[in-house]
Amino acid sequence: MAPPRRSSACFGARLPETSSSYCRTWAKTDTILFLMEHYVDQWKSIVAAHLNALAEGKGLADLQFSPGKIIAERPPKPELGDIGFPMFPYAKPFRMAPAQIALEIARRGGGGAGGDGARDWPGDLKAVGPYLNVFLDRGRAVEYLLAHSKEDSWGSSPSLEGRRVMVEFSCPNTNKPLHLGHLRNNVLGESLARITAAAGAEVKKVNLINDRGIHICKSMLAYLTYGENRSPEDEGLKSDHFVGKYYVLFNKLAEEDPQAEQKAQELLQKWEAGDPEVIALWKKMNDWAIKGIMATYRRQQVSFDEFQFEHDTYKLGREEVLDGLARGVFYRGEDGAIWIDLEDLGLGKKVLLRKDGTSIYITQDIGTAIMRHETWPFDELVYVVASEQQYHFKVLFEVLRRLGYAWAANLYHLSYGLVNLPSGRMKTREGTVVDADDLIDELARLAAQEIVEKGRAEAVGDIQSVAEKIALGALHYYLLQISPNKDMLYNPEQSLSFTGDTGPYIQYMGARANSILRKYEQGEGNAAQGTADAALLASGADWPLVRLLMELPSTVEQSARGRDPSILAGYAHAVASEFSAWYRDNPVLSNDDANLSASRIALVRAVQATLRRACGLLCVPFLEAM
RNA sequence: GCGUUCGUAGCUCAGCUGGAUAGAGCGACGGACUUCGAAUCCGUAGGCCGCAGGUUCGAGUCCUGCCGGACGCACCA
Secondary structure: OOOOOOOOOOOOOOOOOOOOOOOOOOOOOOOOOOHHHHHHHHHHHHHHHHHHHHHHHHOOOOOOHHHHHHHHEOOHHHOOOEEEEEEEHHHHOOOOOHHHHHHHHHHHHHHHOOOOOOOOOOEEEEOOEEEEEEOOOHHHHHHHHHHHOOOOOOOOOOOOOOOEEEEEEEOOOOOOEEHHHHHHHHHHHHHHHHHHOOOOOOOEEEEEEOOOOOHHHHHHHHHHHHHOOOOHHHOOOOOOHHHHHHHHHHHHHHHHOOOOOHHHHHHHHHHHOOOOHHHHHHHHHHHHHHHHHHHHHHHHOOOOEEEHHHHOOOOOHHHHHHHHHHHHOOOOOOOOOEEOOHHHOOEEEEEEEEEOEEOHHHHHHHHHHHHHHHHHHOOEEEEEHHHHHHHHHHHHHHHHHOOOHHHHHHHHEEEEEEEEEOOOOOOOOOOOEHHHHHHHHHHHHHHHHHHHHHHHHHHHHHHHHHHHHHHHHHHHHHHHHHOOOOOEEOOOHHHHHHHHHHHHHHHHHHHHHHHHHHHHHHOOOOOHHHHOHHHHEEEEEEEEHHHHHOOOOOOOOOOOOOOOOOHHHHHHHHHHHHHHHHHOOOOOOOOOOOHHHHHHHHHHHHHHHHHHHHHHHHHOOOOOOO
């Protein structure tokens, strides 16, 4: 099998003993939200000032604490406060027990009576054991949430403002259709791009189509042998599947004809020589493949700002390598090829240009990166490529650095692991790879079946459309839920479950929120007679939900900074789960208190806005009803 | 052999710059629909965080070694 250029080999063999589910939780370690970051920063300054004052009071004037060095964390329970400052680190310099330091500072600054409370985020400082905790002014926080969650920009932050980030992903070969591994790549790239943009960056999504090379020639050769000039329409196949069929047939050919490999090579040489007949065939088959692949992109709802094609870029990089040779960055081996010595980094030696002067894989990547930076000067370029290519990218980045490109320091390989299946091993050779289109078809079929079985057919309206969205939500959420760098096991049935840490569960909670709002709009309940009041949402019943919702911006920011959509996925599930428990215990529409009812309607709006935004960033379609 | 990476509950996974009793979902067991959709919710059981050292007031988190899995180590892409 000719290895694919970029994203493939995403399969392994693993048979789980039982089917099971997947999830992650947000319960313990929520992050400090973006808008809370201001809050935390403000309070860090206050705590630092207190520590410095304490030091001075004890005659330890040489002790200095800067706000940036103060450690803040999230208390494990809401009753303990909203921000926690552990006092352990200060025990030694002050020669005091941590709990005592906390008490001392709380005594000095407690209550904010002396103007101690943060300006934008007032609250109280209290000693809780060895921790100094801040209790937010809840009414103020609720006001902030209700006001900001109404805005279209809810969840966005300016943390990456002014940065230009290019994201390369997908990069399919044009000899076969997309498979499950590509789906992980695609959704990772698309989601990362959306999250990065939400964090304020200017993002450009690029897709380098690998449309030339020996693997294409194999499909062509098999087609010449068995195709009899038929078209995809003749065989009733989606065009990329048609091309893929012949790629698989090449294996048969290779068994029948020992010369097959060599013939494919000859075809490649003719292609490079510009042989009109070969070019015509290549064009025809490529168009079929690309047309089909584009259809899958549309279905998966991923898109690109720019397509680049290997037949345009494969000659790039040669000049740069020769230039590097002239400048002594590289060397010519005794064999005549051009090498780079990376032994000092433990990366060995690597060929950059063949002895006959022709390019190899890395040569093109060198040239392509330079071309990209020239045409769209980026602050950062992220390559979404399977983990099997980690070595390749280490070498590539180092080569560019040694060529003198300062921006080489801003190249990043978002490495992701293999996707395994419960059904066992999949191999291209054996035609047992899980095809992307087939998989989505199957998921949509199961979802449609479920809609009917649950008697929701009438309520959802267009069953096929909703089923397709549930299928995508199930697939995408499942793929994004796991840390990118880890190998994963995709369980289709499990991903479609409406219970648990799944896409459909989150979609369902969004639909439930929407259902409450719809009834309100239709005049149900007495919320319309009341007035929303932030103070009414400051109780113990509503506060945990409010607290969580406020964390959307910081979670997006953290997700962007870590280049990790799974952080946001975990958050989305936490919101859905928290909302589920909340609306069970806290009547919204059927509430005697019209003002409380109106206030909770506002909170449900915030829930809906938060879920909608998170789903959007995770490529999980948001549903009004399901 | 060398390199990268992973190893947390039966299963699949979370645990942000080391910090408050290690979390979730599924599965198991037991509960909740005349009350905003039960495609849901609640409760219980279940873990020397691969092993051994080290750093630290404090380690699932950092360092070293070992064990186990995955991936890589082409003038292939």
